[in-house]
Amino acid sequence: MAKPSRKTTRKTSAIYKGKRQRMARGRTTIGSVKPMHVAGVMLTASVLLIIYLWRPSPQRRADDLPPPVVTTVANTWRAGPGDIVAFADTMAQRSVHVLSGLGVPEENIAVRRLPEHRSSTMRWELSSDIPADIPLAVSNLWLTRLTNRLGGSVIEGTENLKGTQLSLRVGLDSKHTNLITLRRSQYVKRKNGRIALIIDDCGYQSRGLLQGFCDLPVPITVSIFPGERETRWMAERAIHSGHEVIVHLPMEPIDYPKRDPGQGAIFSHYDYDRIRSVTREAIAAVPGARGVNNHMGSRVTVDRRVIGYVLDEIKSQDLFFIDSVTSPHSVAYNVSLEMGIPSGRNAKFVDLTDDPVRIQEDMRSLSMNARQHGTAIGIAHAKATTLDAIKDAIVALKSEGFEFVTVSQAIR
Known part of the structure; x- marks a missing residue:
């Protein structure tokens, strides 16, 4: 799930970096070694490593091979490189279904086709007032899952300090295609389900x-x-x-x-x-x-x-x-x-x-x-x-x- 920033003026990338692990290296004292000896040992080790890495794989009989996999992710539709329009249009349509499934009345969901612009790939804007008893984190989770399933990603996410508004910019290949803005409202009643x-x-x-x-x-x-x-x-x-x-x-x-x-x-x-x-x-x-x-x-x-x-x-x-x-x-x-x-x-x-x-x-x-x-x-x-x-x-x-x-x- 994309983790939106709690600041109003800054947008946080949905890319996360792990912490690097560091290893302490101990020091060992050895006697004096001639440089030519060290070079010889390193050359020998390098040759042995290359032989190990490039050794031919053992031949496998047909009976040893695993059966063909029928159920692979390749069988599902996911946007490929350059499928900007297909991804954007599908995302716009299915986002409505996701919000409706969470209990947001469909009459509160507005979807607008943005004018084409040569310097922008942004194609759709969805905005909606949602019932106050639907946490923004839940909406974020389900929309992020939908985005990932379609092959895209949440590029930016922001949430205001009061926790009443969430904005997501999603896209494909790091190109923004859809803007989604949700506002919690006490005047919108959640569908009972x-x-x-x-x-x-x-x-x-x-x-x-x-x-x-x-x-x-x-x-x-x-x-x-x-x-x-x-x-x-x-x-x-x-x-x-x-x-x-x-x-x-x-x-x-x-x-x-x-x-x-x-x-x-x-x-x-x-x-x-x-x-x-x-x-x-x-x-x-x-x-x-x-x-x-x-x-x-x-x-x-x-x-x-x-x-x-x-x-x-x-x-x-x-x-x-x-x-x-x-x-x-x-x-x-x-x-x-x-x-x-x-x-x-x-x-x-x-x-x-x-x-x-x-x-x-x-x-x-x-x-x-x-x-x-x-x-x-x-x-x-x-x-x-x-x-x-x-x-x-x-x-x-x-x-x-x-x-x-x-x-x-x-x-x-």
Whole structure:
């Protein structure tokens, strides 16, 4: 995160220099040595060092070489050298999304195209009054992350002495392209936040229970198992009811075979072609699916190679991916971002117990996450106790001003 200066008149570069380490050198007394002897020893040492550094590398067999890496940062769009216009325009658009996600009303965000000038690369100016309860440090953090992800950097950052205004100059290749100015205001009310609720494990339950989730009065995202008795029926019914459908893709857990992910699962020992094929068949089995999230998968989602193969197929079909976060060590969300796939991650499972009171408490916890971060994704499961509990929680949260959205809207 760029660290803005607290002075009003000076601007601090976002480049940081580390401290140099110094080593104390001891002195050793030696007998008198002729200069020619010293020169000879130094020459010999130099020759040996050159031979060591330039020795040929041992030949490696093809079997010893690592497999090709599919999930690399090169797969994501990042501004290259000279992509000034593309970087500036993308930064201007996505900065609005970042601020909106933090709870800034979009009507308060003004974006202005600056006149072209031969001696300046500055292209866009964004200014906004933001709610006083959003720390400038939080806005700084998220905008800096966006800048870095797009391949640019925060070149200058300033904050006034009162801590009420932040200015960032961002750019590419040390050239300024975007000016962002944020002012905290007590007159701007923060949006309470957006909640995206995923209903997992759909497909094998009774139609009556599944219809109950379709009848919820807010948009939800229904995650459906491929190949179950009611897979197709639930997909069609959910879409007809105005909800969103994604594929609940089974993946190998860390404790397999103690826990079995079920039919059509992705296993870590599968090769590239098989993983792509299994993923492709799962997506085809769920009509109208717009994305994918993982069922179990605590072994697969910690392996960049395996989850990368899955994400290659997801990307080829222009779908989004949600990391269910079934392992605290999951890299699936980060890898999907690196590949340029629209992505999100689960913030909380809201029904790890069947206790209705606890489920409503977990929904409240999810809403606090949404209030803090602007948007939060939560996961519930297609169970009768869950349906009853979240009905009451939805009514309460809507009355407080929280907005329920689909996952695709949440990760926009």
